[in-house]
Amino acid sequence: MRDYLHTWAASGFAGVIPYADIWDNKPPGIFATIAMVFAVFPDNFGALAVLEGIGIAICNLSIFVLMRKFGAPWDAAAVATAASAVACNLLYYNQHGVLTEIYLIGPAATSMVCFAKAFLERRLPWMFLAGICTGIASLYKTPGLSLFLAQMCFLFLLVLLKKHGWLLLLRCFVVNAFASASPGRRSFFIFGGMTFCLSYSMQPCSITLRIV
Numbered sequence: 001m002r003d004y005l006h007t008w009a010a011s012g013f014a015g016v017i018p019y020a021d022i023w024d025n026k027p028p029g030i031f032a033t034i035a036m037v038f039a040v041f042p043d044n045f046g047a048l049a050v051l052e053g054i055g056i057a058i059c060n061l062s063i064f065v066l067m068r069k070f071g072a073p074w075d076a077a078a079v080a081t082a083a084s085a086v087a088c089n090l091l092y093y094n095q096h097g098v099l100t101e102i103y104l105i106g107p108a109a110t111s112m113v114c115f116a117k118a119f120l121e122r123r124l125p126w127m128f129l130a131g132i133c134t135g136i137a138s139l140y141k142t143p144g145l146s147l148f149l150a151q152m153c154f155l156f157l158l159v160l161l162k163k164h165g166w167l168l169l170l171r172c173f174v175v176n177a178f179a180s181a182s183p184g185r186r187s188f189f190i191f192g193g194m195t196f197c198l199s200y201s202m203q204p205c206s207i208t209l210r211i212v
Contacts, residue, residue, distance in 0.1 A: 026140075026141070027140060027141065027142060029100075029139030029140040030098070030103060032139075033051070033140075052098075052102045055102055055103055055106035056085070056088045056089075056102065056105070056106070058107075059084060059105040059109040060084050060085050062109035062112065063080055063081050063084045064078070064080070064081040065113050066112055066113050066116055067080050069113070069116045069117065070116065088102070088105065100140045101141065104140045107133040107134075107136040107137040108133070108134075108137040110133045111131075111133035111134045111151075112147065112151075114127070114130035115127065115147075118172070119155075124171065124172070127179075128175050128176070128178075128179045130176060130179070131148070131176040131178065131179025131182070132182060133147075134147040134148050134151075134176070134179070134180045135179065135181060135182055138180070148176055151176065152169075155168070155169045155172055155173075
């Protein structure tokens with residue numbers, strides 16, 4: 001898996017247009033990340049391991065903050081954080097290397113922290129940040145969008161229980177949905193533009209226009 005993702009990520013620098021000349025069902029986040037890391041540290045899988053470690057640390061820290069945000073005592077938050085650290089280091093997530101799940105959990109957990117802060121403090125900017133983190137998570141794996149569904153279902157349940165009004169749900173839905181889509185729109189233009197420019201500059205004579 002690691003070597004395959006490396007080859008796919010490097011295809012843009014070889015004049016190949018990803019998702020056009022070569023196909024994979026994964027979103028562009030994992031390929032763009034590998035390409036950027038190897039652009040700075042050529043063929044250095046150790047650098048990827050450090051980046052994965054940072055993502056896991058962000059996830060664990062977010063879980064601790066989330067537990068404390070909802071009033072959990074220090075020892076309970078510490079146990080939850082330790083359980084997360086153990087789970088993230090299971091052989092299943094590390095034996096093949098460069099799994100998209102490892103890169104997803106950091107922004108996913110951060111999204112929940114931002115959502116909790118927005119909900120408890122009634123501050124829409126934090127809801128926007130929650131959506132941004134959800135969008136970043138979905139760039140690595142499409143199930144990252146389930147964060148948006150979970151957060152909106154939680155608010156919808158509160159509305160049904162008459163704990164909050166419909167206006168709050170509508171405002172949070174619009175802000176979160178717009179923010180969740182933002183990273184995807186930017187990655188489409190940046191990733192697509194980058195690969196086209198690279199392929200044009202490296203193989204100017206091999207470009208053919210295809211009408212679909």
